[in-house]
Amino acid sequence: MxxxxxxxxxxxxxxxxxxxxxxxxxxxxxxxxxxxxxxxxxxxxxxxxxxxxxxxxxxxxxxxxxxxxxxxxxxxxxxxxxxxxxxxxxxxxxxxxxxxxxxxxxxxxxxxxxLEIGRHRSGFDNPVCLNASGANAHLLGYHDGRYRVLGETMDAGVGNAIDKFTRHVGWSHPGGPKVESAAAEFAETGSGESGADSVADLLDLPYVVKGMDFSFSGISSAANDAADDGVPVEEICFSLQEHVFAMLAEVSERALSLTGADELVLGGGVAQNDRLREMLAAMCEVRGADFHAPEPRxxxxxxxxxxxxxxxxxxxxxxxxxxxxxxxxxxxxxxxxxxxxxxxxx
Ligand code: ATP
Structure with missing residues (x-):
C-alpha cells in the first residue's frame, strides 16, 4: 500500500x-x-x-x-x-x-x-511516549484500545514556552534551536573559565511538577524577568533547558514506573534537542529501559x-x-x- x-x-x-x-x-x-x-x-x-x-x-x-x-x-x-x-x-x-x-x-x-512514528521506527511493542512539541507536551500510554493521557502540561506546550522567552529577547522564530546553541555555549564556558557545572551554575527558576502533570508558564516569565534584570542570555538558556528537560525526564520516569513499561519513545519538534535526548537516554539507562527518538525529519x-x-x-x-x-x-x-x-x- x-x-x-x-x-x-x-x-x-x-x-x-x-x-x-x-x-x-x-x-x-x-x-x-x-x-x-x-x-x-x-x-x-x-x-x-x-x-x-x-x-x-x-x-x-x-x-x-x-x-x-x-x-x-x-x-x-x-x-x-x-x-x-x-x-x-x-x-x-x-x-x-x-x-x-x-x-x-x-x-x-x-x-x-x-507518537506512532516513534513506535514504527523503533519497533517497540508498547512504549510510553513523551510528545515534546511546540504547542503540546504530554505523556501517552496505550491501554484498552486508546492512547491514554498519563500526564500533560497544565498550560503552554514545551516549544511554545521556550519560544516565548526567545521572542522576549528579540530572537526570531523558532527559538528552540537558538536556545540549544546558547545553552551549549554556556555549558562549555560557564560563568567562569572552567565550564558550567550543571548544578552550581543553575539559576533558580520555577520547577513545577504535580504527579505526571507539569507547568511551564512560570518558568517562561521567570526567564523573561532574568533577561530584564541583565542576566546573560546564554546563562538563562542553559538553566531554562536544564529545568524544563528535567521536568520532562521526571514525569517520563514516573510514567514508566507506574505503567511498568520498559520502552520510551520521544516525539515532537523539541525532541530534536540533543540535551533533552541525552537526559532521557540517561534516565532510561538507569532504569534498564529502552529509549528511542526518530531522526529529525x-x-x-x-x-x-x-x-x-x-x-x-x-x-x-x-x-x-x-x-x-x-x-x-x-x-x-x-x-x-x-x-x-x-x-x-x-
Ligand atoms: P505541535 O506538533 O504540538 O502542533 P508545532 O506545530 O509547533 O507543535 P513541532 O514541529 O512539533 O511543531 O515543534 C516546533 C517547536 O520545536 C518550536 O517551538 C521550536 O522552537 C522547537 N524546536 C525545534 N528545534 C528545537 C531544538 N533543537 N531545541 C528545542 N526546541 C526546538
Missing amino acids: RVLGIEGTAWCASAALYDAETDSVLIESDPYEPDSGGIHPREAAEHMSEAIPEVVDRVLTAAEAEHGPDAVDAVAFSRGPGLGPCLRIVGTAARALAGTLGVPLVGVNHMVAH FLRDNAGMIAVLGAKMAAAGDTVEISESAVDPSFRPDQVPVTWRSGESV
Missing part, C-alpha cells in the same frame, strides 16, 4: 508518500517563517494555501513517475489538533485529492502520529508521520467519508479509537 500524507497543522506545509512494502518515506516540506514574533494564524494559513499545492504536486509527480497513474492507494491528512484556518486548507486539499484520485480518505490525529512537523499512520489506519479499514471528515482544532489523542492495534493483547 502507498499512502500520500498531507500535514499542515501550524507552520509546516508538508506532503509525503509512504510505501508500506519497502517502508520508505519521501517527504517534501515548505516551512512558514514569520518575519517577526511567533506564528500568526492568518499568515500561516496564507502560507498553507500557497505551499500545500506545491508540496503535494512534487510528491505526486515523483510517485507517478515511479509507480504510474495508480501510485496512491489512500490520502491521509492531519485532522487536528492545530490552527483552524490551516487545518481547513489541508482538509480541503486532502478531500479534493482523494476524490480526484478515487481513493479512500484517512483523517489522522497529529499527536498520535508524533520525523520529529518536527512532517507529512511522513501522517502517511505512515495513515497507511496503518487504511489497512485496518479506518477511513472516513468526505461528509464526515471535518477538521478538529482541539482533537485530543485520547479521542482516537486505535483501530490499527486491535490484534494486540495490551
Whole structure:
C-alpha cells in the first residue's frame, strides 16, 4: 500500500508518500517563517494555501513517475489538533485529492502520529511516549484500545514556552534551536573559565511538577524577568533547558514506573534537542529501559508521520467519508479509537 500524507497543522506545509512494502518515506516540506514574533494564524494559513499545492504536486509527480497513474492507494491528512484556518486548507486539499484520485480518505490525529512514528521506527511493542512539541507536551500510554493521557502540561506546550522567552529577547522564530546553541555555549564556558557545572551554575527558576502533570508558564516569565534584570542570555538558556528537560525526564520516569513499561519513545519538534535526548537516554539507562527518538525529519512537523499512520489506519479499514471528515482544532489523542492495534493483547 502507498499512502500520500498531507500535514499542515501550524507552520509546516508538508506532503509525503509512504510505501508500506519497502517502508520508505519521501517527504517534501515548505516551512512558514514569520518575519517577526511567533506564528500568526492568518499568515500561516496564507502560507498553507500557497505551499500545500506545491508540496503535494512534487510528491505526486515523483510517485507517478515511479509507480504510474495508480501510485496512491489512500490520502491521509492531519485532522487536528492545530490552527483552524490551516487545518481547513489541508482538509480541503486532502478531500479534493482523494476524490480526484478515487481513493479512500484517512483523517489522522497529529499527536498520535508524533507518537506512532516513534513506535514504527523503533519497533517497540508498547512504549510510553513523551510528545515534546511546540504547542503540546504530554505523556501517552496505550491501554484498552486508546492512547491514554498519563500526564500533560497544565498550560503552554514545551516549544511554545521556550519560544516565548526567545521572542522576549528579540530572537526570531523558532527559538528552540537558538536556545540549544546558547545553552551549549554556556555549558562549555560557564560563568567562569572552567565550564558550567550543571548544578552550581543553575539559576533558580520555577520547577513545577504535580504527579505526571507539569507547568511551564512560570518558568517562561521567570526567564523573561532574568533577561530584564541583565542576566546573560546564554546563562538563562542553559538553566531554562536544564529545568524544563528535567521536568520532562521526571514525569517520563514516573510514567514508566507506574505503567511498568520498559520502552520510551520521544516525539515532537523539541525532541530534536540533543540535551533533552541525552537526559532521557540517561534516565532510561538507569532504569534498564529502552529509549528511542526518530531522526529529525520525523520529529518536527512532517507529512511522513501522517502517511505512515495513515497507511496503518487504511489497512485496518479506518477511513472516513468526505461528509464526515471535518477538521478538529482541539482533537485530543485520547479521542482516537486505535483501530490499527486491535490484534494486540495490551
Ligand atoms: P505541535 O506538533 O504540538 O502542533 P508545532 O506545530 O509547533 O507543535 P513541532 O514541529 O512539533 O511543531 O515543534 C516546533 C517547536 O520545536 C518550536 O517551538 C521550536 O522552537 C522547537 N524546536 C525545534 N528545534 C528545537 C531544538 N533543537 N531545541 C528545542 N526546541 C526546538
